[in-house]
Amino acid sequence: MRLTGEGAQACLSRVLSRVEGAAPRFAPPGTPPVLTMAVGIDPDALAPRFDLRAGTRHAGAIADLEAGPSDRILRESLSRAGAPPADLPTLGRLLRQAWRAFAAMEALALRAEAALSEGEAAFGACALWLDERALFRHADLESLGGDGLDRRLARAGIDYVGLDGDVGLLCIGAGMTLAMIDRLRDAGVRPAAFLDVSRNPSPDAIALALEALLDHHRARAMAVNVFGGITPMDRLAQGLLEALARRGGARVPLIVRLEGTGGEVGRAALAAAGIALAASTAEVVAFAVRHACGGDA
């Protein structure tokens, strides 16, 4: 879940009030930042790290999740990023607050401007990326995300990023979804969204996915391409049929390729319901090319 603007500041306030007993300071809008701080996960070390940036100057370090960076590391890094010596203590306290917030809200990443207001460090504009998979422990933060389509999908366990195309694509697994988007775009077809239902292939979740693709994105055709290992394909097929029945059918051309654990039973159920089946990814791509109109190749 991504939060920016007032939502991000509210989130930071809420979590720091909880762990420190007081809300953090925010600089009045328009206050020029001294530097930008980021806390995230180092993709090489697979450990938490912070980064500071001011113009072309940069400093950062890996630190223990619970203990956070030491005071010495904080001061040295702030100095290297060009912070004025007199402001090191107050900026160090702000950076430590950012680290505590990152740990307490189990964030994937946090980025915040640090400003000086009446001689004290304060947060400026910030952006937060919360871990969808940890939000079950943070109901108070989850509610800050609102009730838009993105959040309804996320709450159903669906990974979703809206795109601007006209072919609805429903896959299992992020890698498969990304690979299908690549193949469709290589063929000149624009998918409506990145949408992965692997964590919850239930009728309710699939119905929500169809609502997103067909009603919100107004997809002109639907392609389902799934190759399941842990997700039983017979269950997915039942979920798809039930979700389609609730809407009175897809009402757009639909093709399904279904492989993997339970695939034979799933395919038989779909065929019995009159749903067109594809035998390969290449066939799904060819179908999408026939029915898309927003192709740009």
Place this chain on the structure above:
Amino acid sequence: MSILVGPETRLLVQGITGRQAGLHARLMRGAGTDIVAGVAPGRAGARVEGLENVPVFGSVAQARAATGANASIAFVPPAGAAGSLIEAMEAGLDLVVAITDGIPVHDMLRVRRRLEALRAGGFRGRLVGPNGPGVIAPGKAKVGIMPDGICRPGPVGIASRSGSLSYEMARGLSAIGIGQSTVVGVGGDPVKGTRFEDLLPLFEADPETKVIVLLGEVGGTDEERAAAWIARHGTKPVAALVAGRWAPEEIPLGHPGALVLDGKGNAAEKIETLRRAGVHLAPDTDALAAIVKGLLSR
């Protein structure tokens, strides 16, 4: 030969009393895996349908002591998964495979830190996953959830960040008569136990593996690190694809596997880095299978 698993694997199943665990334990046994024990905290002595001769213990340490298990596969719900993975590593197993999808990333940071502390103390085992399909050495053993019938024994070693793409690849190769030595799903999460670079030396040393396939995707630095290893040490041909060439910038942080900081981790850079290391790149699994066929006939 194969890597990570084989006839010597003595597997215990963590969370064996769960529905998915029971189903996949039976499928793994059907694929030739020697399943010696189950673990279900608080339910020692339980019986699992279709696995009546598999004893169930309350802890990994007890299961290991009683049965000589040397590997584990964890089907444990996300909230309790980190503790189960740490328990299995602390019990000293050679291989711990984590199937669970949805483990909070900060929990995995703690698992990773514990893994590194254990390694510093001499632990030689490996954690594979989480959020991946596990490991299969076709015809020998399966410690995972790959669908039946898509693999066959042969000369290609596959390492994949995506479960579904590894199925697609294995099946595509098998369909043109090319089998696999071992297929390893390293998992789709950003913080995991095993990366491509950890598997490359094993495939290099495995006499059965003639060609290595990497199925990468946007986010993180796994592909760049693999390229660095290949450039320095690789002697076997490597073919790869990187999924997410058309992923818009907001996808990386919206999808579990990806952490893009400062523009690192986009597909174009990964592809270029791999190409410079001598890796053969393909746009999709069909084209990749054709490249592998060519590499094998050289």
